[in-house]
Amino acid sequence: MADELRPDETQDLWRNQPVDAVRMSADDLRRKAQRFEAKIRRGFRGTVVLMISAAAGWAWLLYFFPSPVHRVGASLTLAAYLYCAWQLHKRGVADKAPTDSASATCAAYRQELVRHREFTSSLWWKFMLPFVPGPAMFVMAFLVPEQGVVKAMVLTTALILPPFVLAIPLFRKGAQKLQGEIDALDTLMKQS
């Protein structure tokens, strides 16, 4: 059509748009590198503080509820906190790592999607499942003497199950969406 923009006109329009160019000096970049490292150190310290706080809280419960079942429950929950803090720390370091080298953008993007898919599909068992046995035992320790074993188990399950029922399909859907993206990229890269 006569009034359509020619391809070169669109390109000219794009290339001649006003820009707000950033120019960082070598000193700025070094300062940014230092800030980046400081951020990682702060993240690590934060994780340590979280671990210590959780440990202190559950140690208090260990002291406050001296029955063996309570203690096992509190210990398992404490272990779950430590495990999750370690997982978060591991993930945080990987997330904040800047691109150090170039690779074809399709491959790099695919790698990023795979990483997110793995994280999404592992969320429920990495960050939710560890918190099942400890709190379950802890709650059971209160309920069994008053409700009996069967009723206590039913109540505990009713308390613990809903978050899983809601979260697992959501995580699965997210992972499937990412997998769809990965498949589309694979198809594109195969057509060479």
Place this chain on the structure above:
Amino acid sequence: MAESGCNARSDELYEEVVAIHGSALDRLARAYENDPDKRRDLLQEIHFALWRSFEHFAQRCSLRTWVYQVAHNTAASHVVRQRRIHAGLVSLEEIDSLPGRDENELSVDRRAVLEQLQRLIQRLKPVDRQVIFSYLEGMDAGSIAEITGISSANVAMKIHRIKNILARRFQRGGLHGR
């Protein structure tokens, strides 16, 4: 330490790249982020990633290819981190199949045309975004294929589609109101 590997050569290459590709990098950030503050952060992140990357630059490809690979990879990670992946990004094929000229997209001036173009680009999935950005920057299919890692034939096909989409959606009339 991040600092240790980045030497005078990194500084020199960085200076050279900013002088040659600085404006294009800004446009690249515009293709990925609409919010001005986040865009500035992304642009700084790209500059930082580039500076760090020069430590590993062994001239196995051209400096331009290297720069765009690092820049696109940083920006694509930004898109994934921002969870835009779940916000209904579409492919060129999907955009192409949408109704041609939307009344809402009719342009009134040059700035509006650019905004429409940016919106169109930002709706695309990262790989298609890389292709359309590189096309708008005037790169040939071979260079785009080298940057993205998809075949030249595929790139050529995508460029053909991009030209159709742009022709259908943008009018010359929009440039008269500058």
